[in-house]
Structure formats: C-alpha cells, structure tokens
Amino acid sequence: MRSRRNWGRLLATGLLAFSGLIGLRQVLPLLRIDSSVCLHPAASGLGEIGLRLHVFSASAACPNGSYLPGHNFGAVVQVSFAVSVMTLVFGSMLVLGALGVGWWAAGVLRQLRSWLRRRLAVRLVPRVMAPQRALIPVAVPVRVARTLPSSQSRRGPPCGC
Numbered sequence: 001m002r003s004r005r006n007w008g009r010l011l012a013t014g015l016l017a018f019s020g021l022i023g024l025r026q027v028l029p030l031l032r033i034d035s036s037v038c039l040h041p042a043a044s045g046l047g048e049i050g051l052r053l054h055v056f057s058a059s060a061a062c063p064n065g066s067y068l069p070g071h072n073f074g075a076v077v078q079v080s081f082a083v084s085v086m087t088l089v090f091g092s093m094l095v096l097g098a099l100g101v102g103w104w105a106a107g108v109l110r111q112l113r114s115w116l117r118r119r120l121a122v123r124l125v126p127r128v129m130a131p132q133r134a135l136i137p138v139a140v141p142v143r144v145a146r147t148l149p150s151s152q153s154r155r156g157p158p159c160g161c
Contacts, residue, residue, distance in 0.1 A: 010098040017091025023084030030077045038062035039069060 039056065041047040047067060050056035055076050056067035096102070 010095065013091055013094035013098055015091075017088055017095055020084050020086070020088030020091050023080065024088055027077060027080045027084055030080075036068070038066040041065075041067070 038059075038061070041050060041056070047056060047065065050067065050070070051058060054070040054072045056073070057070040059068045062068060
C-alpha cells in the first residue's frame, strides 16, 4: 500500500512537470511574434474574449478568424511563460524529491561539510580575556517590626473593655 502511494505521488509530480513543459512549448513561439503577424486563437470562443481583454485586435488585413496581437498580448505571454517555467521547475523538484534525490543530496552535503571541517580546521588563537563583572556588596535596609510579639491570645475583644 505504501509503495502504491509513493508511485502515485511520483506520477502526479511527473504530470505536473510534463504540463509545465507542454505549456512552455506552446508559449515559446509566441515570444518571437511581431505586431504584424496574424494569430489564430486556439478555440473559437477565445477570439471574442481576447478582443474584449485587448489581447487580440481585429484587422482587415487578417483573414476571418485570425487577429493581430493587441496591447495586452505581451503581458499575457509573459505571465503564461512565467507560470509554465515555475510549473516545470516545481514539478521537476518534486519528481527529484520523490525519487530520493533530496536524501542523497543531504548525505553528500553532510560528507562535504565534515570533509571541509577536517581540512580547514581553524586553530584557536588565544585572545584577551573579556573583563569579568565583580559583585559589589550593597547594604539593603531591612524593616524591623516595632511591636514585640506577646504570648497573649489575639482572639476576642481588646483587654481594656
């Protein structure tokens, strides 16, 4: 059961990295587009949405169903590129983590740290001792009670009644 869950995680993170790669593959050609190239939207409804969001602009030079890049086309391509790259990087890191590369890298770094500590041992140089704080005796006033304790019982009314 445990191994099935690990394979499921590996498959899910692999699909995440693969989707980032697909998104990056679709966005890369859009980075080289001029403002005079007619574009065909991926779906029929995206053209109308793109016109309203100023991602596309209508032109008589483009055939029916294709549009020129609009004012916001560059921003949309940049956001798509950033999301695709981040998905690819994040998915790749998760795949490597699921395969155990993180444990291996931690072991390698631990060995490197111990090797560097052995090779670059710092010799302690004697330094001037910091001054120590000295305790100073201070007289603290003590309140002494003015009444003397008596063996009379404190219960009942006062004696002078």
